Amino acid sequence: MLFLNKYAIGKIDQGVIQTAVEKAYQLVLSQLYNMPDRMHVEDRENTLLLMPCFSEKFFATKLVSVFPEARQHGQPAVNGVMVLSDNTSGQPLAIMDGAAITAQRTGAVGGLGVKLLTTESIQTAGILGAGVQGLSQARYLLYNREIKTLYIYDLSNDAVAGMINTLKQEFSDLEYVAAKTPKQLVVNSKVIIAATTSKSPLFEATPDDILGKIFISIGSFRPDMQEFPSIIIERADNVFVDTLFATKESGDIATPLKDHVIEKDSIKEFAGLLEKNEIFENKTILFKSVGMALFDLTTASAIYQLAIKNNIGQNLEF
Secondary structure, X not given: OEEEOHHHHHOOOHHHHHHHHHHHHHHHHHOOOEOOOOEEEEEOOEEEXXXXXXXXXXXXXXXXXXXXXXXXXXXXXXXXXXXXXXXXXXXXXXXXXXXXXXXXXXXXXXXXXXXXXXXXXXXXXXXXXXXXXXXXXXXXXXXXXXXOEEEEEOOOHHHHHHXXXXXXXXXXXXXXXXXXXXXXXXXXXXXXXXXXXXXXXXXXXXXXXXXOOEEEEOOOOOOOOOOOXXXXXXXXXXXXXXXXXXXXXXXXXXXXHHOOOOOHHHEEEHXXXXXXXXXXXXXXXXXXOOOOHHHHHHHHHHHHHHHHHHOXXXXXXX
């Protein structure tokens, strides 16, 4: 059995990860998978997620813990374990760092959103949240678009400084701005990506603040979490979700639905964008991702096959 830690997973090219995420959406369209709703177990502010999924060749099970206050103890908010198995024999094939898989595939989900929802000419962007996922979102954003100015906001100034220093080593040909407020970031950015566990909207906005911009919400995965104010979904020309489960799971969708700000039939599945070459010029768009086990399955299987081919990782006796 193969063991892949976060360092081994970090060596995988971003294009491989994003292609794996796109394959997941293609499977959504073809329905050639078996994915039950993920199980949530909540303990105070903390959450344990169990995420199984089956395809023709593989099946994967990811166990993830989300502890929002972990950063106060010098630990990441997300930890987890991924087990990839053969879907013919049931044999476990690999154990992987589930948090690393989550960071990479969720970054690629945001990156694919940027690729399909924005024009190549965009020059400004903003990231709300400077944690592990904020960094991953920034990397995939910059993989897909040649941004000239990137705004970053977090409650921790040290986290913002650390994220900027890390990104400068990989992407040096742009200006980095540590935003003083979320509103400053939103006003100055064409695409805004939020990767937080906030329980209330991160900013207030007027219609002029949001007009013609792309908003991607990555962090809110519970009904009591909401990153963006409801005016965005109210004024949006298009609203996309990675899975319709988001209408129940995330406050960014569930709250506006409950308040009758938007009707459910106005919400579209992101996978549908793969079937048409639609251009969103000067449109206000909200894309909400809550993630799904299918992303983990296609990402883990792509990583596993590449690792076997290139002798990456460590073999373990099971």
